[in-house]
Amino acid sequence: MSAEGLLVVLSGPSGAGKDTVLKRLMEKEPGIRLSVSATTRSPREGEVDGKDYFFLPRAQFDGLVEQDKMLEHAEYCGNCYGTPSEPIEKWQAEGCDVILEIDVQGGSQIKRKRPDCVSIFVLPPSLEVLESRLRRRVTESEEAICKRLAAAKSEIAQAIHYDYIIVNDDLEPAVDQMAGILRAEKQKSARNKDFIERML
Ligand code: 5GP
Numbered sequence: 001m002s003a004e005g006l007l008v009v010l011s012g013p014s015g016a017g018k019d020t021v022l023k024r025l026m027e028k029e030p031g032i033r034l035s036v037s038a039t040t041r042s043p044r045e046g047e048v049d050g051k052d053y054f055f056l057p058r059a060q061f062d063g064l065v066e067q068d069k070m071l072e073h074a075e076y077c078g079n080c081y082g083t084p085s086e087p088i089e090k091w092q093a094e095g096c097d098v099i100l101e102i103d104v105q106g107g108s109q110i111k112r113k114r115p116d117c118v119s120i121f122v123l124p125p126s127l128e129v130l131e132s133r134l135r136r137r138v139t140e141s142e143e144a145i146c147k148r149l150a151a152a153k154s155e156i157a158q159a160i161h162y163d164y165i166i167v168n169d170d171l172e173p174a175v176d177q178m179a180g181i182l183r184a185e186k187q188k189s190a191r192n193k194d195f196i197e198r199m200l
Pocket of ligand 1: 011012013014037038041072073074076081082083101102103104105106107
């Protein structure tokens with residue numbers, strides 16, 4: 001069967017719970033690698049440079065874009081975010097599934113560059129639940145929360161362009177759905193042409 005890992009785009013509005021789903025999935029499933037993005041936003045309490053993000057000054061971020069070292073990049077609520085290209089091909093070649101946790105602008109750039117990617121959109125059960133999750137993150141100002149809520153609505157409108165949606169109401173079912181999607185994708189005949197050809 002195909003030895004190469006999947007490239008997975010995971011999007012969803014801030015507060016949909018993508019981080020929690022991913023963290024739990026990675027505890028349950030070995031062989032998943034999470035791409036660490038670069039960002040110009042300031043770290044939130046508890047976030048670690050190099051683990052949660054590479055926190056970069058704007059000039060350094062722009063330099064990486066100019067040197068073509070980002071697979072995609074986008075501006076979200078006034079901050080820049082981007083995916084460093086280097087580790088991705090290496091991990092896929094090693095057979096690991098690589099997850100890019102990125103916004104919808106980045107997601108559509110990846111879909112154009114890498115049509116073989118699997119795209120998954122994580123939704124909250126409702127906008128009310130999303131708002132209360134964002135408000136529980138006391139690290140953000142009222143203005144930042146309002147910006148994120150407005151961004152959430154326009155992002156959710158893009159969910160229809162993704163291959164799959166997951167509603168993150170209860171964590172465990174959401175994690176099981178994501179694991180199921182990855183398992184099914186690996187069995188696709190189009191990803192296993194070599195195996196069939198070798199057999200013949
Ligand atoms: P946050 O500031 O809440 O960590 O992230 C804000 C948004 O930026 C989220 O939707 C997150 O998925 C997205 N994001 C994080 N990293 C990247 C990236 O490398 N590229 C793009 N396009 N979006 C990203």
